[in-house]
Amino acid sequence: MTIVQLEYIMAVDEKRSFTKAAEICHVTQPTLSMQIQKLEDELGIVIFDRYKSPLEPTKVGKIIISKARKIIREFNGIKEYLTNEKGKLSGQFRIGIIPTLAPYLVPLFLPDFVKQHPDSKLIIEELQTETIIDYLQKDRIDLGIAVTPLEEKELKEIPIFNEPIYGYVSTDHPLFKKERLSESELENAKLWLLNQGHCFRNQALKICNQNQLDTQNMEFIYESGSIETLKNMVNISSGITLIPALAAFSNINDFNMVKKFEAPEPLREVSFIVNKGYLKDNLIKELRKSIIEKIPEEYTIKYKNGRVIHWR
Amino acid sequence: MTIVQLEYIMAVDEKRSFTKAAEICHVTQPTLSMQIQKLEDELGIVIFDRYKSPLEPTKVGKIIISKARKIIREFNGIKEYLTNEKGKLSGQFRIGIIPTLAPYLVPLFLPDFVKQHPDSKLIIEELQTETIIDYLQKDRIDLGIAVTPLEEKELKEIPIFNEPIYGYVSTDHPLFKKERLSESELENAKLWLLNQGHCFRNQALKICNQNQLDTQNMEFIYESGSIETLKNMVNISSGITLIPALAAFSNINDFNMVKKFEAPEPLREVSFIVNKGYLKDNLIKELRKSIIEKIPEEYTIKYKNGRVIHWR
DNA sequence: TATTGTCATAGTTTTTTCTTATGATAATGT
DNA sequence: ACATTATCATAAGAAAAAACTATGACAATA
Structure with a gap:
C-alpha cells in the first residue's frame, strides 16, 4: 500500500x-489500473465495481x-x-552581527526592513564570530551575519556581498600621498588594530602578511574595540589602519584619508x-533583499580582481 | 515523500x-540513511541533528x-x-440456498453453527439459483449456496463439496434389480423431474443426455417443486428419478431404492x-468448516472417478 | 452492426529502492 | 595518546517497483 x-x-x-483518473494523475491508464489492482489484492477487497457503468466504489471501497x-x-x-x-515572516528573529559590520550595516537596511515587514520583529545583537557560532548552536539566535568562510559543518553560510577593505591613512603618514596602497608596503607597517577576538583583526593581519603584530618596533600599543576608535587613533597619531568598506565612509569628513588597494583588492x-x-x-530572502538594495552594487557582483581573505 | x-x-x-532503526525496519543502514536524506531534501529541512550524540531530532524534526x-x-x-x-463474525448474515439442497443441508450444520457463533445471526432463504445471483448483486443476501460453475464474472465461487447424484427407483421399476445404474440406460427413460427453474432439473437432464423431456411418450406429466414430492411420485407410480446425495437418505425407509451410478459417478x-x-x-471459513464437518468425508475429497455436471 | 469508450493484460523500459563495500568522524577503551 | 569501535555518509551495482506502449476484450452507443 x-x-x-x-x-x-x-x-x-x-x-x-x-x-x-489516470489523466489527472498524469499517468497512463494501465499504470493506474495496475496500481489499483495491486492495492485491491493487498487489501483483499474490491474497491471499485467495474461492472457498474459509470463505475462506482463498492461498499467497502467507499x-x-x-x-x-x-x-x-x-x-x-x-x-x-x-x-x-x-x-x-512574522514573529521574532534574533540576529547576531559582528561588531565591525553592525554599526554600518544595520542603519542601512533596518529602517526600510521594519517598514516593509511590520509583523516581524528583529532583535539584533552585536556579537563576535565565535559567539555567533555558539549562539546559533544553542538556538539563542536565528541568524548570524559574519565574515566567511567559517568551516563549521553544522552551519550553513549564505554569502551576501564582498566588502572591500581599504586603508585609512593619516594625512601625516608617508603613504598618504599615494593614490593606491599595495599590500606589500604594509608588511612591516605599524598598524592600528582591533583587539583580540575581532575577526577583522585577523583579516587585517592576513592582508599584511603578518601573523602577529610586531609590538617591538611600535611606539605604543592601543588595541581598540571599535573601528571608530581606530580611526581616531590614526587621526591623532599620524598612523595607519585598515577598515572595511562600509566603515570607510561613515564620516564624510575623511574621504581623503581612505585609500583603496591596488587590484586585486582585498x-x-x-x-x-x-x-x-x-x-x-x-x-533570509527578505533580509538579503533589503541589504543588497542598500549597499553599493559593486559589492554584490563578483569582483573580477578581488581577493577574498580567508582568515581562519 | x-x-x-x-x-x-x-x-x-x-x-x-x-x-x-535500520535493523527494526529490516533494511540496511545506508538504505535508511539515503531515504531520510531524500526526505529531508524534498522537504528542505533537516529532521535529525547528526552532530548531537546520541542524535536527536531538530525542532522542526519533532x-x-x-x-x-x-x-x-x-x-x-x-x-x-x-x-x-x-x-x-457478528451481525446478520443473509444466506440464500437452492431448494434442492436447503432441506437436507441446513439441518445438518445450522444447530452446531449457531451454538458455536452465538453473536452471529443467520437468515436463511430458499432461493433458486437465478434469484441468488440477482440478490447477491443487489446486496439483498451476503452469501449464496448453489451448484456451480455459474460463469458469472461479478461473482466468486468457492467450492464446498461435490455431491454425488443417485437414482431413486421404484421397487416395481425394471432397473430396480440392478446394483448400479448406467447413464446410458436412462437416455430415454421417463424421469420424474423438478419443474422449470430448479437447477437440478437441468442437471438431471444433462446426466441422461436429454436436452428436453420427451413428453410425448410419458403417461402423465407432473413436475414437482420439491424432491420429497418427487420421491413420493416415484413410489406411487413405479417410476424413477434422480436425486442428489444429501436428499437420498433423508428417509431411512427407502435405502434400498437409492441406486448409485457406475463410475464415473455423476x-x-x-x-x-x-x-x-x-x-x-x-x-465463509466458519460456515465451510461447519458444513464439511457434517457431510460425508468422501464428498469433500476430490472424486477420482467423478464427473462434475456443468449444466448451464 | 459498426464504432467508440472503458478497463485489463502483456511485454518493455525507466525509475526507484535496496544492497554491499568502503570511507570519514567521533566516541571509547587500553 | 593511540588503537578500537560505533556511527553515519557515499558510491556503485543489483533487485524490485512503477511506469510506458501496444493490444485485447467487452459493453454501451450510434
Whole structure:
C-alpha cells in the first residue's frame, strides 16, 4: 500500500473513470489500473465495481476511500505546514552581527526592513564570530551575519556581498600621498588594530602578511574595540589602519584619508550564517533583499580582481 | 515523500540511531540513511541533528515526526479496519440456498453453527439459483449456496463439496434389480423431474443426455417443486428419478431404492457464491468448516472417478 | 452492426529502492 | 595518546517497483 495508490483511488472516485483518473494523475491508464489492482489484492477487497457503468466504489471501497482521503490530506499537510512555516515572516528573529559590520550595516537596511515587514520583529545583537557560532548552536539566535568562510559543518553560510577593505591613512603618514596602497608596503607597517577576538583583526593581519603584530618596533600599543576608535587613533597619531568598506565612509569628513588597494583588492566575504536546515528561508530572502538594495552594487557582483581573505 | 520514509524517521526517532532503526525496519543502514536524506531534501529541512550524540531530532524534526506518527497510525488503520471487518463474525448474515439442497443441508450444520457463533445471526432463504445471483448483486443476501460453475464474472465461487447424484427407483421399476445404474440406460427413460427453474432439473437432464423431456411418450406429466414430492411420485407410480446425495437418505425407509451410478459417478459441485471482494472471509471459513464437518468425508475429497455436471 | 469508450493484460523500459563495500568522524577503551 | 569501535555518509551495482506502449476484450452507443 502506498500513498500513490491512495491518490489513484481518490482520483477514480472523483472521476468515476479509470481513464480520466489516470489523466489527472498524469499517468497512463494501465499504470493506474495496475496500481489499483495491486492495492485491491493487498487489501483483499474490491474497491471499485467495474461492472457498474459509470463505475462506482463498492461498499467497502467507499469506506477505504474516505480513510484514504483523510490520510492524503494529512500527508499533504506536512508540506503545507513547512511552506507555511518557512514562508511566514512574522514573529521574532534574533540576529547576531559582528561588531565591525553592525554599526554600518544595520542603519542601512533596518529602517526600510521594519517598514516593509511590520509583523516581524528583529532583535539584533552585536556579537563576535565565535559567539555567533555558539549562539546559533544553542538556538539563542536565528541568524548570524559574519565574515566567511567559517568551516563549521553544522552551519550553513549564505554569502551576501564582498566588502572591500581599504586603508585609512593619516594625512601625516608617508603613504598618504599615494593614490593606491599595495599590500606589500604594509608588511612591516605599524598598524592600528582591533583587539583580540575581532575577526577583522585577523583579516587585517592576513592582508599584511603578518601573523602577529610586531609590538617591538611600535611606539605604543592601543588595541581598540571599535573601528571608530581606530580611526581616531590614526587621526591623532599620524598612523595607519585598515577598515572595511562600509566603515570607510561613515564620516564624510575623511574621504581623503581612505585609500583603496591596488587590484586585486582585498575583500572580505560577508554572509548569513544559519543552522543547517533552518526553516525561515523567507526571512533570509527578505533580509538579503533589503541589504543588497542598500549597499553599493559593486559589492554584490563578483569582483573580477578581488581577493577574498580567508582568515581562519 | 513516501510512507516508508515516514516509517524510517519514526524508527530513528525511537531508537535515536540510524543503525538500530535500520535493523527494526529490516533494511540496511545506508538504505535508511539515503531515504531520510531524500526526505529531508524534498522537504528542505533537516529532521535529525547528526552532530548531537546520541542524535536527536531538530525542532522542526519533532513536529514532522509527530505528524508522521499520526499518518502512519491512520495508514495502518486501513488494514486493521479491514482485518477487523473481515474477521468479525457478528451481525446478520443473509444466506440464500437452492431448494434442492436447503432441506437436507441446513439441518445438518445450522444447530452446531449457531451454538458455536452465538453473536452471529443467520437468515436463511430458499432461493433458486437465478434469484441468488440477482440478490447477491443487489446486496439483498451476503452469501449464496448453489451448484456451480455459474460463469458469472461479478461473482466468486468457492467450492464446498461435490455431491454425488443417485437414482431413486421404484421397487416395481425394471432397473430396480440392478446394483448400479448406467447413464446410458436412462437416455430415454421417463424421469420424474423438478419443474422449470430448479437447477437440478437441468442437471438431471444433462446426466441422461436429454436436452428436453420427451413428453410425448410419458403417461402423465407432473413436475414437482420439491424432491420429497418427487420421491413420493416415484413410489406411487413405479417410476424413477434422480436425486442428489444429501436428499437420498433423508428417509431411512427407502435405502434400498437409492441406486448409485457406475463410475464415473455423476456429481454436482456445491459452492458458496459471493460478490467478488466480499469482506467476511471469516464467515465463509466458519460456515465451510461447519458444513464439511457434517457431510460425508468422501464428498469433500476430490472424486477420482467423478464427473462434475456443468449444466448451464 | 459498426464504432467508440472503458478497463485489463502483456511485454518493455525507466525509475526507484535496496544492497554491499568502503570511507570519514567521533566516541571509547587500553 | 593511540588503537578500537560505533556511527553515519557515499558510491556503485543489483533487485524490485512503477511506469510506458501496444493490444485485447467487452459493453454501451450510434
